[in-house]
Amino acid sequence: MNIVVCIKQVPGTTDIKIDPETNTLVREGVESIVNPFDAYALEEGVRLKERCGGKVTAISMGPPQAEQALRETISLGADEAILLSDRAFAGSDTWATSYVLSKAISKIADYDVIICGRQTLDGDTGQVGPELAEMLEIPFVAYVSKIEEITEGYMKVQRMVEEGYEVIEMPLPAVITVVKEINVPRLPSIRGTMKSKTAEVPVWTAEDIGVDANKAGIAGSPTRVVKIFFPQRTHKSEMLQGNLEEQIDQLLEKLEEII
Amino acid sequence: MEYFLTEQQELIRSLARRVAEERILPLRAELDEKEEFPWAIMKDLADADLFRIFIPEKYDGLGEGVFTLCLAVEELSRACSGVAVTYASNALGAMPILLYGSDEQKQKYLPNIASGARLTAFGLTEPTAGSDAGGIRTTAIRDGDEYILNGTKHFITNGGEAEIYTVIALTDPSRGSRGASAFIVEKGTPGFTFGKKEKKMGIRTSATRELVFHNCHVPKENLLGREGSGFIVTMRTLDSTRPGVGAVAVGLAQGALEAAVAYAQQREQFGHPVSAIQAVQHMLANMAMELEAARALVYATAKTIDSGAKNISEIGAMAKVFATDMAMKVTTDAVQVFGGPGYMRDYPVEKMMRDAKINQIYEGTNQVLRNVIALELLKRKALRD
Numbered sequence: 001m002n003i004v005v006c007i008k009q010v011p012g013t014t015d016i017k018i019d020p021e022t023n024t025l026v027r028e029g030v031e032s033i034v035n036p037f038d039a040y041a042l043e044e045g046v047r048l049k050e051r052c053g054g055k056v057t058a059i060s061m062g063p064p065q066a067e068q069a070l071r072e073t074i075s076l077g078a079d080e081a082i083l084l085s086d087r088a089f090a091g092s093d094t095w096a097t098s099y100v101l102s103k104a105i106s107k108i109a110d111y112d113v114i115i116c117g118r119q120t121l122d123g124d125t126g127q128v129g130p131e132l133a134e135m136l137e138i139p140f141v142a143y144v145s146k147i148e149e150i151t152e153g154y155m156k157v158q159r160m161v162e163e164g165y166e167v168i169e170m171p172l173p174a175v176i177t178v179v180k181e182i183n184v185p186r187l188p189s190i191r192g193t194m195k196s197k198t199a200e201v202p203v204w205t206a207e208d209i210g211v212d213a214n215k216a217g218i219a220g221s222p223t224r225v226v227k228i229f230f231p232q233r234t235h236k237s238e239m240l241q242g243n244l245e246e247q248i249d250q251l252l253e254k255l256e257e258i259i
Numbered sequence: 260m261e262y263f264l265t266e267q268q269e270l271i272r273s274l275a276r277r278v279a280e281e282r283i284l285p286l287r288a289e290l291d292e293k294e295e296f297p298w299a300i301m302k303d304l305a306d307a308d309l310f311r312i313f314i315p316e317k318y319d320g321l322g323e324g325v326f327t328l329c330l331a332v333e334e335l336s337r338a339c340s341g342v343a344v345t346y347a348s349n350a351l352g353a354m355p356i357l358l359y360g361s362d363e364q365k366q367k368y369l370p371n372i373a374s375g376a377r378l379t380a381f382g383l384t385e386p387t388a389g390s391d392a393g394g395i396r397t398t399a400i401r402d403g404d405e406y407i408l409n410g411t412k413h414f415i416t417n418g419g420e421a422e423i424y425t426v427i428a429l430t431d432p433s434r435g436s437r438g439a440s441a442f443i444v445e446k447g448t449p450g451f452t453f454g455k456k457e458k459k460m461g462i463r464t465s466a467t468r469e470l471v472f473h474n475c476h477v478p479k480e481n482l483l484g485r486e487g488s489g490f491i492v493t494m495r496t497l498d499s500t501r502p503g504v505g506a507v508a509v510g511l512a513q514g515a516l517e518a519a520v521a522y523a524q525q526r527e528q529f530g531h532p533v534s535a536i537q538a539v540q541h542m543l544a545n546m547a548m549e550l551e552a553a554r555a556l557v558y559a560t561a562k563t564i565d566s567g568a569k570n571i572s573e574i575g576a577m578a579k580v581f582a583t584d585m586a587m588k589v590t591t592d593a594v595q596v597f598g599g600p601g602y603m604r605d606y607p608v609e610k611m612m613r614d615a616k617i618n619q620i621y622e623g624t625n626q627v628l629r630n631v632i633a634l635e636l637l638k639r640k641a642l643r644d
Contacts, residue, residue, distance in 0.1 A: 187277050190308035190321060193270055 001054035001150070003045040004105055004114045005078065006132070007038040009062050009069035010122045018228045034069045037117025039076075040178050043185040044147065045115050046077035052150060055079040057108060061089055061100050067201050074196035075188035082108075086205040088213045093221035094123070098131035100216050103209040105136060113155065114175040118143055129177035139174040145181045226259060260551060262558055268327050274307050275334035283338040290341065290464035291610055296420050297342050297464050304335075304346060305375025313350055314357070318369035324565035325499060329506035329557060336510025337517075340614040341464035343510060347503045348416040348465070351622075352379030354496040355425040355441050359484040364443065368423055380417035382426040382444075382470050383493055385410070390627040392493060393436040397472060399428035401486075404479050406430070406442065408472035411454065414621075418468030419453040422446045425496075426470070427489045439489030443481040450475030461613035494572070497622060499564055501575035504622050505557035508579075508586035508615070512550045515586075515593035515611045519543060522597050522606070533596070542596055546589045553582040573635040576628035583618035584625060590615040 012033035017026040034042075045056040058073035060066050061084040070081035084104050092100065105111060114133075119126035126142070133140030145165055146158040153172045158165040160179050188196075206213060214220060240247040264272065282303045290297055304310060313328045314320025321327075328350055336343035353372045356364055356379075371377040388394035397410025408428055412418075424444045431438030444451055454469030484492055520543060523534035533539050560578035564571050590612040594601040601608045619625045 186306040187281065187303060188274065189306060190267070190271055190274060190311065192308075193274070194267065 001048060001052040001113065002108075002111045003048055003054060003056045004108060004111045005038070005042045005045040005056060005058045005073070006101055006114065006116045006128070007042065007058055007060045007069060007073060008035045008120050008122075009033070009060065009066040010035045010120055018230075032065065032069065034072055035117055035120045035122075037119060037121070037178070037180065039117075039185045040180050040182050041115040041117045042073055042076055042078060043183045044178055045113075046186075047183065048113065048147065048150065049077070049079075054112070057082065057111075059084060059101065059104055059108075061085070061092070061097055061104075063090075064203075067203075070201050071196040071199065072188070074199050075192040076186065077189070077192060081199070081201045083201055083203045084209070085203050086207075086211075086216075088206040088211065088217050091218035091221060092216055093223035094125050094127040095131060095222055096216050096220040098128050098135055099220060100206075100209070100211055101128070101132050102135035103211050104204055105132070107204070107209045112153075112172045113150070114173065116175065116177045118177045118179050126177070129175055133175035136173075136175070139170040140176070141168050141170060141174070142177045144176040144178045147176075147182075260555065264330070267321070267323070268330060271309070271312060271321075271323070271327055272330045272334055275309060275331040276337075278303050278307055278309070279334050279338035283335065283342050287339045287342075287607070288604070288610075290339070292463075292604075294458070294463045296466050297339075297345060298420075300342055301345070301375065301378065309346070310349065310375040311373045314353070314369050314373040318365055319373040320369070324561070325502055326558065326561035326565050329502050329561045332503055332506040333510035333513070333554075336507045337514040339464065340507050340511040340611070340618075341462040343507045344462050344617075345417060345465045347500070347507060348381065349379050349421070350503060351496065351500045352381040352417065352421060352423065352425050354499055355381070355483050355492050356443065358495055358499070359441065359488070359492050360443075363480070364483070368443065372423065377423050378417055378421040379423040379425065380415055380421035381496065382412040382415050382418075382424050384412060384414045386413055390624050392490070395427060395429060395436075395439065397426070397428040398432055399430050399440060399442060399477070401430065401479070402476075405476045406479060406482070408442070408444070408450070408475040408477055410472050412470040412472075413455070414457065414467055415470050416465055416467055416621075418466055418470055419456065420466045424451075424470065425483065426472075427493055428472075430486045430489075434487070436490045437487055439493075440486050441483040441489045441492040442477055443483060444472075444475065444477055448475055448477065460616060461610070462617055498571045498575045501579040501622060502557050502561040502564065504618055505553065505560070505578040505582035508582040508618050509550065509554045509557055511611055511615055511618075512546070512553070512586040512589040515590045515608055516543070516546050516550055518606070518608055518611075519546065519593040519596040522600075526598070526600075533598075539596060542592050546592055549585045550589060553585040557582050570635075573632055576623065576631045579622065580625045580628050580632070583615075586615045587612075587619055 009032045011030040019026050049056050056078045058078040058081045060070055064085055067083050070083055073081050089100055116129040130140050141159055143160040144157045145160045149156040155172055156169045159168055240250050282300055309331055311320040312323045316322040332343050332347050356368050385395050399406040399408045426442050426444050427439055429438050430440040450473050452471045454471045457467040523539055524532050526533045557578045560574045593608040594612050597608050600606055
């Protein structure tokens with residue numbers, strides 16, 4: 001069973017600051033951690049390996065310092081870690097990120113399950129998992145809370161829904177995103193940590209994985225962040241007057257004012 | 260204090276601290292209250308490789324010694340000495356195999372002990388044999404390719420939970436302590452059952468139980484060392500593990516001191532925190548001084564044992580007695596600094612004080628160990644004269 005776990009390095013704080021000029025997160029001086037939801041994904045990957053044999057490969061697209069997060073995955077049980085890093089990837093939105101990840105996973109070629117966290121702490125979109133499955137043209141299930149069965153080419157999982165869960169069967173390879181209910185991640189091991197210090201973490205560039213520069217980075221990102229701001233906490237409410245049509249017009253006007 | 264730890268020792272200490280703070284602390288009060296064995300924490304310790312520390316690399320361990328084990332024990336004990344004792348007793352049960360096991364025995368048992376898959380326990384104490392270890396009555400009579408064990412061990416830490424037991428029994432009852440031998444007995448062996456589970460004052464998450472042998476057939480391959488060497492096995496085992504008890508005491512006192520310092524700064528009386536009162540400051544200062552002295556003695560003893568020194572009974576006893584008397588005093592003073600709230604179970608120091616007491620009693624009472632120290636002093640003087 002070859003398991004690929006996608007991880008992201010995120011700021012390890014809820015006290016975030018936004019650069020008003022660039023509309024991006026201020027990352028300087030903020031400690032970086034492995035996205036907490038990805039820790040559940042990694043743990044589930046390691047447990048699958050312990051259950052069925054095989055290996056766990058952690059991958060991450062990010063700046064060179066994301067190597068630290070990948071080393072951490074080795075201390076937590078990943079066998080290999082690959083960093084996808086290239087100036088051409090900078091500024092990627094979820095679509096471009098998924099494209100880069102899909103190219104790297106295509107290069108890995110031999111995989112059965114791809115596991116991602118349900119969302120990241122910083123971006124919070126939860127889009128990369130499903131986009132990645134779409135680009136690889138393989139099945140996808142979100143919010144997995146338990147892997148019930150897994151054999152060669154087949155998997156049965158529980159997916160959390162608002163009230164209870166659904167049981168879903170799917171052929172492999174497939175992509176799943178996991179919720180925190182799925183496990184309690186282990187702490188790093190001594191042997192894993194020693195190994196993580198010396199392990200080689202290869203860096204794959206755009207050229208290595210055949211990424212079309214126009215589809216990655218800012219050039220390949222259809223998302224435009226117009227404005228990021230902290231919501232004003234006010235308790236003002238306003239009742240719209242008039243008939244339904246008029247109320248809709250007023251509402252649209254107000255929405256346009258905001259953006 | 261700088262103890263010049265290696266990179267691996269630093270790592271082991273920091274991981275033990277993480278397990279203690281992230282996994283033990285949230286469960287500490289509940290485990291104590293319910294007297295529940297800490298299985299979930301044993302799993303965390305296994306996942307973190309902390310059972311591998313003192314096992315040689317050849318048997319899937321990390322090849323570290325008593326000193327490194329003490330570092331881990333201390334960190335666990337800082338959070339909960341009941342968990343620390345459970346962990347340290349596993350080392351105690353494994354030590355006879357490590358010291359006297361044949362290569363086959365080591366090959367068979369040590370890798371599973373290293374991975375944490377199987378816990379161990381050491382079975383010496385009997386109702387008639389406490390400080391007087393020569394008073395054991397359990398027999399192991401040779402019968403063809405087997406030994407047949409009969410008798411009862413009591414107060415056995417990890418009893419009932421461990422899977423591998425190293426048990427001391429008389430193979431030749433006519434020779435008294437010289438007729439004792441050490442055996443490996445596995446849980447599930449017919450004729451081996453568990454008796455009374457003790458209800459204790461402290462270290463209540465740890466299991467303390469009777470081992471009952473009734474015509475229990477043990478294959479002769481499970482004899483450790485040779486027949487009649489049971490007491491040498493016991494003494495060398497206990498000599499090597501006494502710094503571990505010292506480390507439990509040091510960690511426990513460290514936890515109590517930290518709690519007392521934090522509380523003293525927060526508790527207000529007479530319009531200022533009680534930490535501003537010199538009487539309280541002096542108590543804290545004494546606690547800190549005695550703790551540092553005990554830590555230095557425990558570390559130095561552990562390192563001496565790791566160096567392969569031969570006569571370690573005296574220093575092992577010193578480290579154990581000094582550190583455990585210190586922990587009793589420091590935890591008692593921590594309750595005093597807390598005042599009334601310290602006596603309540605809402606705060607951790609009453610548990611620490613309850614936990615401290617046993618350390619002065621088990622693995623050689625502090626009285627019998629003073630005898631050991633004095634005997635060595637007198638012997639040396641006699642040899643010089």
